[in-house]
Amino acid sequence: MSEFLQFLFSGLTVGAVYALVALGFTIIYNASGVVNFAQGEFVMLGGMITVFAHAAGLPLPLAALIAIAATAAIGVALNKLAIEPARGAPVVTLIIITIGASIFIRGAAQLIFGKQIHTFPAFSGDDPIHVMGATILTQSLWAIGGAAAVFVALWLFFTRTILGRAVLATSNNRLAAQLVGINTDFIMTLSFALSAGIGAFAGVLITPITMTSYDVGLGLALKGFAGAMLGGMGNPKGAFAGGLLLGLFEAMTAGYLSSQYKEAAAFVVILAVLFFMPQGLFGQKSTDRV
Amino acid sequence: MRLSSKHLTLIVMAALIAAAPFFFPSGYYFRVGALIFVNALAVTGIVILTGYAGQISLGHAGFAGIGGYACALAPVHLGLHPALAVVLGAVISAVLAFLVGRPILRLKGYYLGVASLGFGILVAMVLNNERGLTKGPDGIEVPDLGLRAVLKGWGLDLSNGEFWYAFTGICLVIGAWIALNLFNSPTGRALRALHGSEVAAGTVGIDVARVKLQAFVISAVYASVAGSLTALQNKFITPDIAGFMHSVEMVTMAVLGGVGSVPGAILGAGILTLLPQVLTVFAEYEQLILGLVMMLVMIFLREGLVPSILRKFRGRGE
Numbered sequence: 001m002s003e004f005l006q007f008l009f010s011g012l013t014v015g016a017v018y019a020l021v022a023l024g025f026t027i028i029y030n031a032s033g034v035v036n037f038a039q040g041e042f043v044m045l046g047g048m049i050t051v052f053a054h055a056a057g058l059p060l061p062l063a064a065l066i067a068i069a070a071t072a073a074i075g076v077a078l079n080k081l082a083i084e085p086a087r088g089a090p091v092v093t094l095i096i097i098t099i100g101a102s103i104f105i106r107g108a109a110q111l112i113f114g115k116q117i118h119t120f121p122a123f124s125g126d127d128p129i130h131v132m133g134a135t136i137l138t139q140s141l142w143a144i145g146g147a148a149a150v151f152v153a154l155w156l157f158f159t160r161t162i163l164g165r166a167v168l169a170t171s172n173n174r175l176a177a178q179l180v181g182i183n184t185d186f187i188m189t190l191s192f193a194l195s196a197g198i199g200a201f202a203g204v205l206i207t208p209i210t211m212t213s214y215d216v217g218l219g220l221a222l223k224g225f226a227g228a229m230l231g232g233m234g235n236p237k238g239a240f241a242g243g244l245l246l247g248l249f250e251a252m253t254a255g256y257l258s259s260q261y262k263e264a265a266a267f268v269v270i271l272a273v274l275f276f277m278p279q280g281l282f283g284q285k286s287t288d289r290v
Numbered sequence: 291m292r293l294s295s296k297h298l299t300l301i302v303m304a305a306l307i308a309a310a311p312f313f314f315p316s317g318y319y320f321r322v323g324a325l326i327f328v329n330a331l332a333v334t335g336i337v338i339l340t341g342y343a344g345q346i347s348l349g350h351a352g353f354a355g356i357g358g359y360a361c362a363l364a365p366v367h368l369g370l371h372p373a374l375a376v377v378l379g380a381v382i383s384a385v386l387a388f389l390v391g392r393p394i395l396r397l398k399g400y401y402l403g404v405a406s407l408g409f410g411i412l413v414a415m416v417l418n419n420e421r422g423l424t425k426g427p428d429g430i431e432v433p434d435l436g437l438r439a440v441l442k443g444w445g446l447d448l449s450n451g452e453f454w455y456a457f458t459g460i461c462l463v464i465g466a467w468i469a470l471n472l473f474n475s476p477t478g479r480a481l482r483a484l485h486g487s488e489v490a491a492g493t494v495g496i497d498v499a500r501v502k503l504q505a506f507v508i509s510a511v512y513a514s515v516a517g518s519l520t521a522l523q524n525k526f527i528t529p530d531i532a533g534f535m536h537s538v539e540m541v542t543m544a545v546l547g548g549v550g551s552v553p554g555a556i557l558g559a560g561i562l563t564l565l566p567q568v569l570t571v572f573a574e575y576e577q578l579i580l581g582l583v584m585m586l587v588m589i590f591l592r593e594g595l596v597p598s599i600l601r602k603f604r605g606r607g608e
């Protein structure tokens with residue numbers, strides 16, 4: 001039992017990060033129809049910038065805030081400079097653009113931050129909490145709590161505010177949204193800022209546990225993407241649940257089967273979901289308009 | 291007899307490959323040339339899948355890995371001649387592509403991308419983890435193909451670089467010839483039809499699922515043979531050959547040159563293979579520049595280099 005609990009804790013911790021990456025994916029996908037392979041780089045940037053701002057003498061919360069704001073700005077720049085100019089391009093082209101962006105950001109991070117592994121202190125000390133024979137880091141609680149808080153905040157934003165509804169309207173039908181007076185360019189900017197900011201926040205939460213380096217982004221992007229797809233592409237609730245589930249699958253595979261193949265678990269699950277219910281767990285059945 | 295554009299393409303290709311060595315200042319360029327040809331061969335497969343049929347794969351490096359490791363393992367464990375190991379790798383890749391392709395080709399766009407990506411990553415993971423067989427991430431030695439020694443016996447004494455340049459060049463011309471023939475065959479026309487509209491292709495009696503699967507299997511064989519040639523040429527192979535970045539490289543090469551055209555694919559392969567060689571001076575900036583090139587070409591020359599340039603030449607007439 002304590003063993004299971006231990007795997008559960010570690011699964012929820014990584015799952016929280018996957019869930020945030022998946023949410024970020026979903027926001028950009030809904031707004032622009034683009035699957036952003038550079039999503040993982042936002043997580044890397046969030047952690048990295050915090051590390052360096054903190055090392056420069058800033059208090060941790062301020063450093064984290066700067067990192068999130070800077071990453072959001074990078075997200076907006078990505079949209080303006082690379083995604084907007086290619087609107088309407090085929091899927092392959094968009095995939096290559098965002099993969100190119102991901103490689104570019106990684107290359108820049110390698111130049112600026114170096115190739116070392118970095119970290120900063122956990123928010124509330126390194127003493128683990130003991131629960132029924134298992135231990136959980138306080139930072140894990142921060143990660144899980146932070147992910148839950150982001151999810152609730154997003155849900156309120158999308159359902160209770162005019163601006164959030166404008167985002168939903170734009171993702172449903174861009175032209176129609178423009179016709180009713182929504183500034184869709186602004187919505188697009190907002191979506192990228194939001195998505196990048198959430199990614200950076202995930203980086204801030206997880207870096208004290210997993211550490212970070214310039215090349216962690218791609219792996220996280222693939223996992224987040226897998227999580228989003230597991231839940232049903234374009235569905236924020238699905239993305240969140242999918243990310244958490246993926247983290248749990250990985251932790252259980254690592255614990256009970258083979259730690260070498262824990263990453264395989266994620267992709268086996270994805271393939272199974274795609275084969276048997278291509279809409280994902282929470283997606284709606286889609287029909288093609290011809 | 292008027293030359294068709296197919297024959298013209300092939301003749302120009304063969305002539306360029308044969309003439310280029312006269313301008314090589316050193317033996318190193320043979321090696322670079324062979325690298326380009328092998329990449330171009332794999333990319334020709336992507337042209338059939340993505341350019342003709344409009345299907346995306348982010349996992350074709352998995353097939354290259356199978357082809358490569360077949361050449362490393364089959365001669366040692368099964369006693370096969372390395373040349374037969376290439377065939378074995380291609381057969382395994384084709385069977386696997388058939389089995390995997392059936393369910394995943396029902397998916398479209400991003401879903402197909404992710405499903406194929408998952409397949410590629412699983413292959414890379416097996417190659418990394420099954421140390422007993424593959425020796426894991428450090429890589430494994432590959433036996434000599436032995437063809438160079440045979441040629442020497444016939445009085446044709448080529449250096450290693452020259453041999454691989456010529457051999458991969460010939461393989462590429464054969465690969466391009468098959469791809470160009472396919473383009474105008476009934477299968478090729480069916481592929482291009484379903485690229486335009488799957489529903490429309492279905493209504494005129496094309497078995498969409500079967501034709502897509504054919505394209506997937508053919509392109510997998512291309513990737514597998516290219517992987518085998520890489521392994522045999524380097525006499526060494528690591529699981530990186532099956533990695534995600536290699537899959538991305540293949541697709542990028544194809545799209546960079548112009549995914550619908552075989553010459554475009556070869557140009558794309560040439561540019562992306564040369565880029566790191568040129569950039570070794572700025573090794574620090576390699577990733578930065580690669581990412582930038584990928585974005586710029588895709589934003590400003592959406593159709594890829596060759597179709598965009600051709601359009602400029604033809605002007606507005608066509």
